[in-house]
Amino acid sequence: MRLTTAQALVRWMLAQRSETLDGREVPLFGGVFAIFGHGNVLGLGTALEEHREQIPVWRGHTEQGMALAAIGYAKATHRRQVGVATSSIGPGALNMVTAAGVAHANRLPVLLLPGDTFVSRAPDPVLQQVEHFGDPGASVNDAFRAVSRYFDRITRPEQLLSTLPQVARVLTDPADCGPVTLALPQDVQVETWDFPDALFEPVTHRPVRPRPDRRSLTSAAAALRAARRPLLVLGGGVRYSGAGRRALDFAERHGVPVTETTAGRTLVPHEHPLHAGPLGVTGSASANALAAEADVVLAVGTRLQDFTTASWTLFSPDVRLITLNAARFDAVKHGALPVVGDADAGLTDLAAQLESWRVDPLWTQRAGGERARWDAHIDTLRAPDGDETPSYAQVVGVVNELSAPSDYVMTASGGLPGELIGGWRGSGAVGMDVEYGFSCMGYELSGAWGAAIAHRGGLVTTLLGDGSYLMLNSELFSAAFAGHPLVAIVCDNDGYAVIARLQEGQGGAPFNNFYADCRSSSDSPPRVDFAAHAAALGCAVHPAVSLDEVRTAYAKAREAAVAEQRPAVVVVRTRPRSWTEAGAWWEVGVPPHLSGRPAQDTGKAAQLRYLRP
Numbered sequence: 001m002r003l004t005t006a007q008a009l010v011r012w013m014l015a016q017r018s019e020t021l022d023g024r025e026v027p028l029f030g031g032v033f034a035i036f037g038h039g040n041v042l043g044l045g046t047a048l049e050e051h052r053e054q055i056p057v058w059r060g061h062t063e064q065g066m067a068l069a070a071i072g073y074a075k076a077t078h079r080r081q082v083g084v085a086t087s088s089i090g091p092g093a094l095n096m097v098t099a100a101g102v103a104h105a106n107r108l109p110v111l112l113l114p115g116d117t118f119v120s121r122a123p124d125p126v127l128q129q130v131e132h133f134g135d136p137g138a139s140v141n142d143a144f145r146a147v148s149r150y151f152d153r154i155t156r157p158e159q160l161l162s163t164l165p166q167v168a169r170v171l172t173d174p175a176d177c178g179p180v181t182l183a184l185p186q187d188v189q190v191e192t193w194d195f196p197d198a199l200f201e202p203v204t205h206r207p208v209r210p211r212p213d214r215r216s217l218t219s220a221a222a223a224l225r226a227a228r229r230p231l232l233v234l235g236g237g238v239r240y241s242g243a244g245r246r247a248l249d250f251a252e253r254h255g256v257p258v259t260e261t262t263a264g265r266t267l268v269p270h271e272h273p274l275h276a277g278p279l280g281v282t283g284s285a286s287a288n289a290l291a292a293e294a295d296v297v298l299a300v301g302t303r304l305q306d307f308t309t310a311s312w313t314l315f316s317p318d319v320r321l322i323t324l325n326a327a328r329f330d331a332v333k334h335g336a337l338p339v340v341g342d343a344d345a346g347l348t349d350l351a352a353q354l355e356s357w358r359v360d361p362l363w364t365q366r367a368g369g370e371r372a373r374w375d376a377h378i379d380t381l382r383a384p385d386g387d388e389t390p391s392y393a394q395v396v397g398v399v400n401e402l403s404a405p406s407d408y409v410m411t412a413s414g415g416l417p418g419e420l421i422g423g424w425r426g427s428g429a430v431g432m433d434v435e436y437g438f439s440c441m442g443y444e445l446s447g448a449w450g451a452a453i454a455h456r457g458g459l460v461t462t463l464l465g466d467g468s469y470l471m472l473n474s475e476l477f478s479a480a481f482a483g484h485p486l487v488a489i490v491c492d493n494d495g496y497a498v499i500a501r502l503q504e505g506q507g508g509a510p511f512n513n514f515y516a517d518c519r520s521s522s523d524s525p526p527r528v529d530f531a532a533h534a535a536a537l538g539c540a541v542h543p544a545v546s547l548d549e550v551r552t553a554y555a556k557a558r559e560a561a562v563a564e565q566r567p568a569v570v571v572v573r574t575r576p577r578s579w580t581e582a583g584a585w586w587e588v589g590v591p592p593h594l595s596g597r598p599a600q601d602t603g604k605a606a607q608l609r610y611l612r613p
Contacts, residue, residue, distance in 0.1 A: 015202050071110050262417070280307050302325070322337045410434065
């Protein structure tokens with residue numbers, strides 16, 4: 001059929017279906033986030049308008065924000081559905097590069113469709129075109145190459161025949177999953193061609209479960225049988241495979257203590273006797289204690305990022321590492337014994353080889369004992385302590401207490417990941433999204449919008465600091481305008497507090513993080529009225545001061561978000577120097593002349609104790 005390139009692309013998207021982990025068939029592309037400008041308004045914009053009843057198009061208000069919303073959407077669907085984001089050329093396109101980095105670091109699917117300059121070059125230089133003196137074919141969209149799993153520039157309509165199967169492969173393959181960027185020159189978008197009908201035949205993409213090689217399974221089983229203190233680490237790949245129950249069955253059958261990474265958080269019910277807690281810098285002292293003693297670590301579906309491994313200081317130097325991962329790239333890291341395959345299928349096959357093997361009961365019991373001590377520590381941090389200003393840990397405790405099993409909780413940057421990862425107690429049902437692969441400030445609100453579109457069974461709550469709110473808040477209005485309920489808890493602690501902690505805890509002088517340490521020409525610099533700002537963006541607002549008020553405000557915000565079908569925002573002042581510490585090292589570049597410098601005061605000296613190996 002004769003179609004424009006843009007029309008063909010949209011029809012192909014409509015033909016792609018996906019099978020969820022529970023067997024339902026859904027559209028692979030669940031929606032498009034769009035800001036139209038020159039470069040996409042007439043070509044792709046017209047094609048999308050023609051199918052506005054078949055695929056929802058949501059208007060964004062920053063290109064970065066809407067692309068992050070598309071990523072939050074994919075995360076909330078366990079990578080079984082994909083969000084699409086389209087922009088104009090120039091600054092609109094470049095604004096999405098950060099989001100591509102988020103998706104790339106976190107192995108999440110997103111389809112980015114930035115407009116591009118004219119292939120014909122007839123009207124060059126066009127508005128927003130960046131001209132390269134020695135490369136006239138280059139455009140700003142080449143910046144996406146470094147942060148795309150798959151990149152292509154569509155310079156001919158028929159190019160879609162070879163490109164689109166690769167697009168579907170990358171977006172749905174468990175090993176290669178990541179962002180896809182198709183740069184769409186505006187003249188090619190409206191060029192017509194006779195596309196074959198077969199391109200638009202419905203295709204259902206089902207979860208792929210490659211089984212590991214038998215020899216690698218035999219080697220892994222032998223290493224585990226020889227272990228005296230094995231530890232099971234569950235990452236995001238377990239979630240995306242739908243292997244959470246399989247992993248617990250494996251642990252129960254063999255008596256192996258279980259820990260979770262950031263991306264694997266809430267896979268294990270908190271009270272499970274084998275649950276040692278979350279692992280790493282932002283995890284728990286309980287899991288870290290077991291990791292330090294483990295002689296064999298079976299890491300499933302994780303790329304073992306530095307916050308998980310405490311910059312590789314967490315495990316014993318002679319630990320035997322076994323990695324079960326769909327991506328060989330991740331499986332072979334750090335001299336591990338690689339087992340390449342799907343998490344669910346791989347655990348099934350490995351358990352079959354281990355047969356009746358079980359760990360020493362004394363080691364098995366260590367998980368519950370260590371976690372009980374960590375729980376008591378968190379109880380102390382959450383309890384009222386006479387300070388009128390709540391701490392992060394206390395705020396997280398309130399959200400944890402009032403959340404329903406079907407809810408979805410999230411954060412991204414600053415100090416809140418450590419509070420949410422380390423302190424949350426889940427039933428195994430509450431979903432959690434902590435974007436700490438890229439630690440992208442601003443994801444908290446934008447990603448929550450996407451998650452709210454995808455997560456229909458419960459309420460999405462996102463927690464963020466004042467710095468993240470100021471960096472990217474426009475998609476609050478997008479969610480309010482579209483009518484998507486969520487709750488945002490804005491914790492105002494007067495600046496970039498977690499970086500101030502890093503700066504001062506390593507001997508640096510207080511500088512340019514807290515507002516009190518920033519340059520200003522005013523003796524009384526202005527303060528942001530977050531409540532008034534959120535209200536101006538169309539949100540229901542519930543300010544709080546004390547811990548009791550946080551509890552009341554959050555309960556009211558939950559009710560308002562659902563009843564009014566819009567975001568509700570809780571604004572609360574929080575302590576700037578109160579943190580949950582897991583007692584792990586994190587490697588950062590420290591100037592030599594700071595190495596012997598003392599921390600700034602007693603409180604910081606106490607923090608420094610946790611930052612040294």
